[in-house]
Amino acid sequence: MRKSLMRMTLRQLQVFNAVCDTRSYSRAAEEMSLSQPAVSLQIRQLEELIGQPLFDYVSKKLYLTDAAEALKRASLDIFGRLESLDMQLSDLQGSLQGQLKLAVESSAKYFVPHLFAAFRESHPEVSLQLVVINHAQAVRRLSANRDDLLIMSQVPQDGSLEFLPFLDNPIVAVAPAGHPLCAETSLTLQDLTPWPLLIRETGSGTRQACEDYFHQKRAHFAQTLELSSTEAQREAVIAGLGLALLPRHAVRRELEGGLLRELPVRELPLMHSWCLVHPRGKYLSPVAQTFFAFVRGERARISALAARFGGRPANR
Template sequence: MRITLRQLQVFQTVCEQRSYSRAAELLALTQPAVSQQIRQLEELLEQPLFEYVGKKLYLTHAAEYLRSTAKDVFQRFDVLDMQLSELSGTLKGELRIAAESSAKYVLPHIIAEFQRLHPNITPILNVFNRAQLLRRLNDSRDDLVIMTDVPSEMALEFMPFLSNPIVAVVNSDHPLLQITPLTLQHLADYTLLQREIGSGTRRASELFCQQKHLQFNSFVEFNSSEAQREGVSAGLGIAFLPRYCAFRELQAGSLRELQLKELPIVRSWCLVHPQQRHLSPAAQAFEDFIVQQRQLISRIAAKFAVIAAS
């Protein structure tokens, strides 16, 4: 077979975009050029790769097999590039990290410290909710994933490295702040501001409420922790938020953390990757950094924790 890397790149982009026209835009090609590359691949494989059902583009079984192979090929070239850079005495290349949205406040500080040691590695950080991360893990799309609540049914390697406390917050003049002693059942009279289905924070708070038999009568849903936080500030209700997410507002006093013996909900962020995925030198360097620099990571996290608790 005389399959070229360019053909695989075009094919991979069409798979990701599920569109010839969007793939052409991303690759700076014309749509006929993309179609020609796919047609040449189909001739080499003697199998159709895509089919339309209505207006939607679907992958055939042959395309699924080729997609898996193409992913492996490009990953191996990434590893080769980094290995060659190691031989020259400089570790360089891209490091693709996908993280739960609650990690995006602390993670840039950790990455900054890592890059001081490895200035030629280019981190690429993308933030998703838990459901999206699970799909990306299943497709092995990232070098490393940072998430809580690692699913046991998937073949994953994971390493816990930092706690992610989830607290109940209200605005600064909320009536609950005047109740002593405050209990969980006092919260049930107010509206719960929650994240969208698929969010790790929502999953954790729902499990907590089930375990504590805490039932709210009204809800408002937001698709980001920032909007959720603003909803609390506006007086819409109560929210369970990662403390890191609200630390600036807690420091300023515009939001207040409810003091309850059952809280915070403590979960751990984990460094995760599929068991079958061979770590690139850059990913291995980041994993080694997390293991070797626990004290540094704790000091970074402590800045947020002290501010939030003050």
């Protein structure tokens, strides 16, 4: 190892990460409560230790060099290890402490807070950093190793991931109360195709799963409206703009309250499993290890917890 690298300080790495995140010396200085010359000095010293420039300026914009990208990955690992050490020391004192960095696909965001609340009953000093993303973003975050764990429904089959299926994610067809199809007792996907279909944006796992299923069943919707969130889909259905295929968990309250009706489509629900995922070989912090073990060991409890979200509500 280069001896110069041993002279890097944690403070320098903190300043460097702030510049990477803000793409600005002045904003990094404000975030770190430092002067801008102090930030410039810390970066200049880092560049001398590494022997390469860390940032390029192009058209008044700051870009990371290849050396900065490598240093960024190493610094995240270093701070992750220190955070893990803090957790282990807390564990030795008899309590699990720290933060769980969890990214979830949007279809799971309605259930995950309840899952974490159940986990916190045994580990009250663990905090949560929750990021809600779509499927395409989840794949990118896995590649970048940005989170402790991810919850997603369609795990890429590339062999580089460890995953634990733990709960069904039923996707159902919904219509506004009073829609003509609500009077039917049995439908097929083909029966839905004359009506406008509200779909998620490109990159959504639910959209991809539904499109694959439509292709398999030869169901073609001539008119579609694209919306960027499950909430927008749900409200658009209530407003009468069309039908939608949505996770039952996401519309539980609207089904129970009578604003929406679940259509009796014979080919539905479309079943996928939510999976807890991390890169194979990734070092998991004590908090992440404990949460993973909780999900693996409490299947019955999790299923009971999800019953009020995933059960088929009575149509009103």
